[in-house]
Amino acid sequence: MALIVQKYGGTSVGTIDRIRNVADRVIRTKRNGNDVVVVVSAMAGKTDELINLAHEITPTPDPREMDVLLSTGEQVSIALLAMALKEKGVEARSYLGGQAGIVTDDAFGKARIQSIVSDAIRKDLMEGKVVVVAGFQGVDEQNNITTLGRGGSDTTAVALAAELKADACEIYTDVDGVFTTDPNVYYKARKIRRISYDEMLEMSSMGAKVLQIRSVEFAKKYSVVLHVRSSFTDEPGTIVCQEDKEMEKVLVSGVTYNKNEAKVTIKQLPDRPGIAAQVFSKIADANIVVDMIIQTPSAEENHANLAFTVPITDYDQTLKITQKIASDLGAGEVVGNKDISKVSIIGVGMRSHTNVASKMFASLANEGINIMMISTSEIKISCLIDARYTELAVRALHDAFELDKPPSEESL
Amino acid sequence: MALIVQKYGGTSVGTIDRIRNVADRVIRTKRNGNDVVVVVSAMAGKTDELINLAHEITPTPDPREMDVLLSTGEQVSIALLAMALKEKGVEARSYLGGQAGIVTDDAFGKARIQSIVSDAIRKDLMEGKVVVVAGFQGVDEQNNITTLGRGGSDTTAVALAAELKADACEIYTDVDGVFTTDPNVYYKARKIRRISYDEMLEMSSMGAKVLQIRSVEFAKKYSVVLHVRSSFTDEPGTIVCQEDKEMEKVLVSGVTYNKNEAKVTIKQLPDRPGIAAQVFSKIADANIVVDMIIQTPSAEENHANLAFTVPITDYDQTLKITQKIASDLGAGEVVGNKDISKVSIIGVGMRSHTNVASKMFASLANEGINIMMISTSEIKISCLIDARYTELAVRALHDAFELDKPPSEESL
Numbered sequence: 001m002a003l004i005v006q007k008y009g010g011t012s013v014g015t016i017d018r019i020r021n022v023a024d025r026v027i028r029t030k031r032n033g034n035d036v037v038v039v040v041s042a043m044a045g046k047t048d049e050l051i052n053l054a055h056e057i058t059p060t061p062d063p064r065e066m067d068v069l070l071s072t073g074e075q076v077s078i079a080l081l082a083m084a085l086k087e088k089g090v091e092a093r094s095y096l097g098g099q100a101g102i103v104t105d106d107a108f109g110k111a112r113i114q115s116i117v118s119d120a121i122r123k124d125l126m127e128g129k130v131v132v133v134a135g136f137q138g139v140d141e142q143n144n145i146t147t148l149g150r151g152g153s154d155t156t157a158v159a160l161a162a163e164l165k166a167d168a169c170e171i172y173t174d175v176d177g178v179f180t181t182d183p184n185v186y187y188k189a190r191k192i193r194r195i196s197y198d199e200m201l202e203m204s205s206m207g208a209k210v211l212q213i214r215s216v217e218f219a220k221k222y223s224v225v226l227h228v229r230s231s232f233t234d235e236p237g238t239i240v241c242q243e244d245k246e247m248e249k250v251l252v253s254g255v256t257y258n259k260n261e262a263k264v265t266i267k268q269l270p271d272r273p274g275i276a277a278q279v280f281s282k283i284a285d286a287n288i289v290v291d292m293i294i295q296t297p298s299a300e301e302n303h304a305n306l307a308f309t310v311p312i313t314d315y316d317q318t319l320k321i322t323q324k325i326a327s328d329l330g331a332g333e334v335v336g337n338k339d340i341s342k343v344s345i346i347g348v349g350m351r352s353h354t355n356v357a358s359k360m361f362a363s364l365a366n367e368g369i370n371i372m373m374i375s376t377s378e379i380k381i382s383c384l385i386d387a388r389y390t391e392l393a394v395r396a397l398h399d400a401f402e403l404d405k406p407p408s409e410e411s412l
Numbered sequence: 413m414a415l416i417v418q419k420y421g422g423t424s425v426g427t428i429d430r431i432r433n434v435a436d437r438v439i440r441t442k443r444n445g446n447d448v449v450v451v452v453s454a455m456a457g458k459t460d461e462l463i464n465l466a467h468e469i470t471p472t473p474d475p476r477e478m479d480v481l482l483s484t485g486e487q488v489s490i491a492l493l494a495m496a497l498k499e500k501g502v503e504a505r506s507y508l509g510g511q512a513g514i515v516t517d518d519a520f521g522k523a524r525i526q527s528i529v530s531d532a533i534r535k536d537l538m539e540g541k542v543v544v545v546a547g548f549q550g551v552d553e554q555n556n557i558t559t560l561g562r563g564g565s566d567t568t569a570v571a572l573a574a575e576l577k578a579d580a581c582e583i584y585t586d587v588d589g590v591f592t593t594d595p596n597v598y599y600k601a602r603k604i605r606r607i608s609y610d611e612m613l614e615m616s617s618m619g620a621k622v623l624q625i626r627s628v629e630f631a632k633k634y635s636v637v638l639h640v641r642s643s644f645t646d647e648p649g650t651i652v653c654q655e656d657k658e659m660e661k662v663l664v665s666g667v668t669y670n671k672n673e674a675k676v677t678i679k680q681l682p683d684r685p686g687i688a689a690q691v692f693s694k695i696a697d698a699n700i701v702v703d704m705i706i707q708t709p710s711a712e713e714n715h716a717n718l719a720f721t722v723p724i725t726d727y728d729q730t731l732k733i734t735q736k737i738a739s740d741l742g743a744g745e746v747v748g749n750k751d752i753s754k755v756s757i758i759g760v761g762m763r764s765h766t767n768v769a770s771k772m773f774a775s776l777a778n779e780g781i782n783i784m785m786i787s788t789s790e791i792k793i794s795c796l797i798d799a800r801y802t803e804l805a806v807r808a809l810h811d812a813f814e815l816d817k818p819p820s821e822e823s824l
Contacts, residue, residue, distance in 0.1 A: 008453050016465065016468040019469070020469070050488070053428065053488070053492060054491075054492065054495060056428040057428055057431070057432070057492060057495050057499060058496075058498075059500040061495045062494065062495050062498045064505075064506075065490075065491045065492075065495045065498070065506055066491070066495075067495045068487060068490065068491040068506050068508075069487075069491035069492065069495075070489060070496075071487075072484035072487045072488055075480060075481075075483075075484050075487070076462070076481060076484055078477075078480065079466075079477045079478070079480040079481035080465060080466065080469060080477075080481065082474065082480075082483075083466060083469050083470060083473045083477045083478075084469050086468075086470075086474045086477070087469060087470040087473075093476075094476075094477055094480050096480075096557075096626055099555060123504050143511060145508075162415070178508055378603045
């Protein structure tokens with residue numbers, strides 16, 4: 001008998017009919033001879049509704065009370081799903097995060113799971129019950145309710161799968177899996193059959209919003225194999241797992257883009273040792289995360305232009321801070337640009353293959369797209385470009401690396 | 413420094429603005445030098461909304477899961493009120509029933525409080541925090557969420573007041589207090605300044621829906637003085653407390669009516685010992701509670717007519733059961749009547765005064781109202797009448813006992 005953890009996102013439990021469908025799928029899995037632990041999110045729209053209620057009271061709700069409020073969303077879902085399962089004749093029991101033994105730190109709103117005491121769940125599974133757990137939540141050591149942040153239900157599922165040594169962890173969502181690029185941008189986007197944790201991490205952090213980053217880190221750490229798939233079909237989705245030899249044969253697994261950054265340039269910055277550190281420490285002090293950085297010589301001798309990108313939500317604040325620094329350091333003007341986009345190619349195969357970067361640059365050049373900045377990691381190359389060329393760049397790169405063709409092992 | 417428990421019902425926290433008003437009232441109480449524990453219900457309409465969700469899944473939701481679902485209503489309220497208090501600069505902390513140490517039996521949907529471990533609350537009060545507790549809920553010994561039934565937040569407030577030895581327990585609602593009769597029926601209805609627990613129990617059970625019966629029983633048992641008042645004004649409401657000499661001087665404190673019963677009559681029942689027991693044991697087996705009973709001789713010798721009342725919601729089932737019994741026992745026809753009403757006068761003064769009953773019957777007779785049945789207790793006399801005369805009867809009795817005039821001690 002296998003143990004399967006299934007996680008259903010907000011869209012998958014968004015209506016009573018969909019909750020019934022989830023119950024049916026759980027029951028099929030159960031009747032196929034498996035033990036089932038189900039993790040559910042709040043019904044679609046519910047969390048935003050609760051956030052709006054809080055914001056009617058104050059723009060800065062108390063974090064502890066916010067978690068008390070938000071955790072009700074998942075609580076409603078587990079009760080309704082357990083009722084639906086029982087109505088269909090299957091024994092089931094709902095668990096709040098705390099009841100499931102999920103203990104976190106006390107960082108309200110972005111808590112991290114520290115331990116899981118799964119005795120109660122194991123007992124119910126032994127008795128043949130389906131266990132329904134509220135995603136996204138836990139309790140700290142003082143029994144305060146905590147939440148894990150957006151997408152936290154994925155992490156709940158992975159953590160439970162790791163703790164219970166589950167045979168599979170299925171993440172049900174409203175898309176069919178992980179694609180080579182955004183299907184809304186390029187119709188040739190292809191569902192990836194298998195992807196490594198590291199590639200998935202790069203895909204997630206670049207804005208492919210299928211899985212919460214932390215849940216992938218968790219899965220990697222505990223070697224939990226994830227199956228990301230749609231709750232609306234029976235098609236297999238994407239397996240996220242350890243890297244293997246077959247994966248390395250593929251140069252590039254996916255193309256992503258991110259329009260949520262903005263660029264800031266300080267011109268004519270006196271070029272002396274430690275000056276970049278001075279600039280970036282002031283920005284870090286404001287809790288703003290800098291992504292790409294490039295320094296180029298400026299026209300005046302011993303001066304440089306320093307450009308970098310930040311999340312677009314921090315753009316206004318960054319401009320203010322940077323203007324102050326520039327003035328303090330005797331630099332020139334500060335120029336901002338919100339109409340930029342970061343296009344990236346991702347693939348573990350890059351490690352062992354050369355010329356991937358040059359092929360990327362050439363593809364963009366062929367389309368007349370100017371590259372403003374470049375950043376690279378072992379398995380990713382990103383280029384900052386003018387936002388208006390985003391879709392063109394994505395399509396060009398998808399074609400250049402022939403991502404519409406399944407890798408050889410997929411045809412087996 | 414006094415400790416005050418305040419309970420706010422669903423209407424009092426029905427909108428964000430009203431939650432802000434509650435916060436203001438709590439803060440005034442706090443700034444007057446009191447410690448404050450606030451118990452809140454779900455926002456008005458919320459509980460019904462959750463019940464409807466469950467009923468979309470099944471007409472008979474699992475009771476344990478129903479409590480998991482319903483308890484979210486109060487959870488939302490405590491989070492929002494605690495946020496509102498903090499936003500206004502007052503330290504506050506929300507408590508779920510379980511966090512407040514409220515342990516109940518495991519009768520889901522109608523659980524009874526068994527104990528309260530109030531250490532955490534006491535500690536917060538010592539530190540000057542306002543404590544905000546979710547009404548209506550607790551946990552059983554296995555840490556399952558339980559709810560106390562409709563109006564259960566009143567019981568939570570009274571139980572906390574008893575446990576914490578509070579100096580006052582204020583029940584805020586959307587009416588100004590307890591009235592001598594329903595102000596919608598008679599404009600001369602007067603707010604009662606002080607009423608005894610026993611009178612209040614009779615008023616509640618007769619359908620004056622101001623306080624949950626169980627909370628009054630609890631208050632009586634632990635001598636918790638209740639102050640029932642409106643959250644929309646600063647007017648004093650009604651004090652519910654131990655009976656005293658002044659109260660006994662008042663013949664009648666209130667007139668109530670109840671249109672939610674129906675009458676069933678078995679004609680020509682063979683009149684032999686034990687036959688009534690046979691009838692009522694069958695009805696009790698179906699969990700139907702019989703209220704008034706009257707047996708009268710019928711035309712045929714050694715036969716009687718047996719009439720009784722049951723809740724109108726059990727009427728159809730009662731008719732079926734009774735018809736079966738009548739046929740088994742060789743009785744005559746069974747006649748039902750839903751157009752009846754029970755009018756009652758209540759007052760601890762009845763114990764020591766005579767002629768209260770005869771005055772009641774005479775008042776009804778003067779209006780040409782026929783009395784079908786009578787039942788009495790130490791402090792209550794009820795008459796079953798034709799439903800169409802309900803309002804007429806209430807007004808006649810209110811006038812006969814001069815309930816519009818405040819008792820002498822109230823003019824002090």
